[in-house]
Amino acid sequence: MTCFDNNAYAMDSRADFMNWSIWAAGAFDYPADKVGLTYGAVVELNQKYWALRVGYFLTGNEPNSNQFDMNLFRARRLCHRARDPLHRCSHARENFAWRSGPTTYFSGSYRQAIDLTLINPGLDPNDAIVQTRRAQTKYGYYLNFEQALTDDIGIFGRWSWNNGKTEISAFTDIDASLSFGTSIRGTTWGRPDDKIGLAGAINALSRDHRDFLAIGGLGILIGDGRINYSPERSSRPSMRTTSTSGRR
Numbered sequence: 001m002t003c004f005d006n007n008a009y010a011m012d013s014r015a016d017f018m019n020w021s022i023w024a025a026g027a028f029d030y031p032a033d034k035v036g037l038t039y040g041a042v043v044e045l046n047q048k049y050w051a052l053r054v055g056y057f058l059t060g061n062e063p064n065s066n067q068f069d070m071n072l073f074r075a076r077r078l079c080h081r082a083r084d085p086l087h088r089c090s091h092a093r094e095n096f097a098w099r100s101g102p103t104t105y106f107s108g109s110y111r112q113a114i115d116l117t118l119i120n121p122g123l124d125p126n127d128a129i130v131q132t133r134r135a136q137t138k139y140g141y142y143l144n145f146e147q148a149l150t151d152d153i154g155i156f157g158r159w160s161w162n163n164g165k166t167e168i169s170a171f172t173d174i175d176a177s178l179s180f181g182t183s184i185r186g187t188t189w190g191r192p193d194d195k196i197g198l199a200g201a202i203n204a205l206s207r208d209h210r211d212f213l214a215i216g217g218l219g220i221l222i223g224d225g226r227i228n229y230s231p232e233r234s235s236r237p238s239m240r241t242t243s244t245s246g247r248r
Contacts (some may be wrong), residue, residue, distance in 0.1 A: 004030075004055065006147050007154040009156040009183040010199065017181070017238045021201040025142040026161035026177030031105075032171040033066045059105035061246040062133065063167045064220050069106065107167040108132040110217070117215055119248035125217040136166045149200065154193075156199075164206020173219035175206040183238075197238035204231045 010016045010023050017023050024068040031038045040057030108129035116128040140162030148154045157180040164175035181199025185192055205213070210229045217223055 009154045022199045024162035026174035027162045029169045029171045031059040110212040121247045152187045155182045171223045174203045176204040179200050200235040
């Protein structure tokens with residue numbers, strides 16, 4: 001899905017930042033199996049100062065699944081991405097971009113699961129949400145920007161959001177995310193392949209998602225029983241160095 005989330009300063013956890021909501025749009029629940037792969041098609045229109053991409057991808061037959069739903073008109077992710085170079089200074093490298101699209105896949109409703117536990121006090125919320133799974137649509141968007149201040153210093157940021165009504169499909173338990181950071185190459189100290197970066201992110205959950213966790217529900221990565229919710233704040237330095245004999 002890198003063609004829908006490119007950022008020159010934060011898109012590779014091996015070379016940039018390790019925090020998921022910094023190298024990617026945290027609230028974009030991209031279609032994938034457990035190892036991050038899927039099948040799909042992309043159509044792209046590139047012009048000198050702008051580009052448009054539209055993609056259609058298979059989703060899992062349930063959240064965090066290795067099996068894809070092969071009903072092509074029921075379970076899918078439709079993505080749109082456009083970019084527009086700002087050209088606000090001579091060093092402008094890319095871009096301001098937006099992306100949006102619905103996901104339809106078999107997923108459970110947080111609110112319906114909560115209602116089932118209220119009607120049946122002995123019902124585990126994680127069993128309740130399985131009972132609510134059907135083809136449901138999640139929608140959202142993200143804004144991405146990157147700006148080169150000099151040939152060696154750049155800043156970047158992302159804002160992403162989804163409606164947070166249904167289970168996370170494949171990525172991580174975030175319904176809204178804001179990140180911002182900077183990346184500096186080591187040219188000034190004679191090591192142009194080195195990179196130093198500093199970034200921070202604030203991640204949040206929807207009301208329905210929080211209420212589901214509060215009664216003991218579990219997500220793909222979070223939930224430990226009646227969680228006491230608070231927005232996540234993360235600050236991450238990043239440093240990549242090269243060997244003295246050449247690139248690593």
